Amino acid sequence: MSAQPSRWQRFLASDLWYSFRRSPVALLSSLILLVCVVCAVFAPQIAPHNPLDLATLNLMDATLPPAWMAEGSSKFLLGTDGYGRDILSALFYGARISLFIGLGSVLLSMLLGVSLGLLAGFVGGKVDGFIMRVCDVMLSFPSILVALLINGVGKTLFPDAGETLAFSVLILAIALTGWVQYARTVRGSTLVERNKEYVQAARVVGVGSLRIMRRHVLPNVLGPVLVLATLQVALAIITEATLSFLGVGVPPTSPSLGTLIRIGNEFLYSGQWWITIFPGLMLVLISLSVNLLGDWLRDALNPRLQ
């Protein structure tokens, strides 16, 4: 046995892992999330049909109900949409796009927010004042509105954008609404940390400001950021779904969960509920389990509750 336990061993022995194993809510929601993520990531391998391949579609199969209903077919477990696409496969592919955009925008906004927050807290003065004023203004608008506006402006700038560009604009639009939360959290903790002795000691030894920020302050302010990031993933996925539902999100050639709900919405009046309800259910399952996981993480990392 080595004297220094590996990272993995330290993790297994940590309070966090212990509290995770003891919390049924955390276990259940991460299980649901794991299933969703696996379905999304391996969609091309495990989906029974390829909904993006137009050649395999047969209009004779259009709007079939789920398999357990009278007219359902065992070939399409959750039924088909108006073009004869298999709903289950469309769900897998849709979740893939939703998760990709959700995670992408959260990563981007975390990078932006943490950097600006560190800068504001560590440098202070005019820089701090300016960044915080911008935060105030951003916070006074609802995030969905900001995302919608940025995305709208982006769409106007590049009217015939390709798929990659459309995705980038969307991710950027959602990221630009979320960074404020990180910036404020990190700034607050940085203000506390920067006067502590270890930072002063590092400074006395002659470590540069950038290095102090990155190597010494940053690891100590990451706890709340982690909680925030988890909760923001749910928010970002819902924002993406909302934008796509409004018809201004992902390009129609690569439908996300929101697009699927939008498509299904037109069939609701003729009683074909499954085209809308299943993507909606998947969306709620993902966002609810991410939210519950985030709540658990917040309590688990809060030293006052232990």
Place this chain on the structure above:
Amino acid sequence: MLVFILRRLLQAGVVMLSVAFIAFSLFQFVGDPVANMLGQDATPEQRDQLRRDLGLDQSFVVQFGSFLGNAVQGEFGLSLRQGRKVSTLIAEAFPATIELALTAALIAVGVGIPLGVYAALRRGRFFAQLVMALSLVGVSLPTFLIGILLIMVFAVNLQLLPSNGRHEVLSLGFWTTSFHSWASFKYLILPALTLSLFQLTLIMRLVRSEMLEVLRTDYIKFARARGLSERVVHFRHALRNTLVPVITITGLQLGSLIAFAIITETVFQWPGMGLLFIQAVQNADIPVMAAYLCLISLIFVTINLVVDLLYFAVDPRLRVHSTGH
């Protein structure tokens, strides 16, 4: 005091100016309006003439200045899609959105406060816990999904309520309303309910936590010790003290209601400003987008300014702090 107000006004002014600048820059990206208006076979002289007539030969600053002048008067030109004046389109859609938002706010407050009080006073009982659990689901459900579910249940399955559009309205000069008859009002119910649900859960959870907080304070214990009845303690003393933050939040949320109306209006095809804006985004209708951008920012900046000033009027500590410097 004066410094505080001036600083806030200045800040609001800066925000509005930057929004106006963004709106103005939108116009710079739609291509050359001269080429669009004159077509292929215009002579260079004709182009120059039109350019002068439209004021496009002037400097950027002068153009921005005249844009601002027009915007202040509510003048944003013609809608590219509908060919009508943007100000007219907005004026037609404005009452529909405000009516929807106010009705939703009324539902949120009228149902949210009693439910919150109930959940606080009967904490631990089955029904109170059910209400809290449902509110968690309500927060996780996106607005558009709530709308779709309501349409499915009440419009498609039960066929009780209509699901889209706004019925004929009563025109009161510059305002239109659906409150004059049941036939019209029916069309308002589902959209208003959808829009209110998120705010309702928010208000309910806020009232509950504030109420629990207040019930722990000394003056409540003292009121109980004086032998006042539970009803008086709960409603005269506790509830009244929880209402200050609740009213502030509700006021602040009024802006969000107008913003979230974009989603609700799209789901229910309610002819308000939100639907107008979404159609403008889908069709790259710049004048309408610019007008909506400026109007919604004005609404938000005004609400925030009023709330800030109210805080200042209500909380004496802020006054001491600002004069101390």
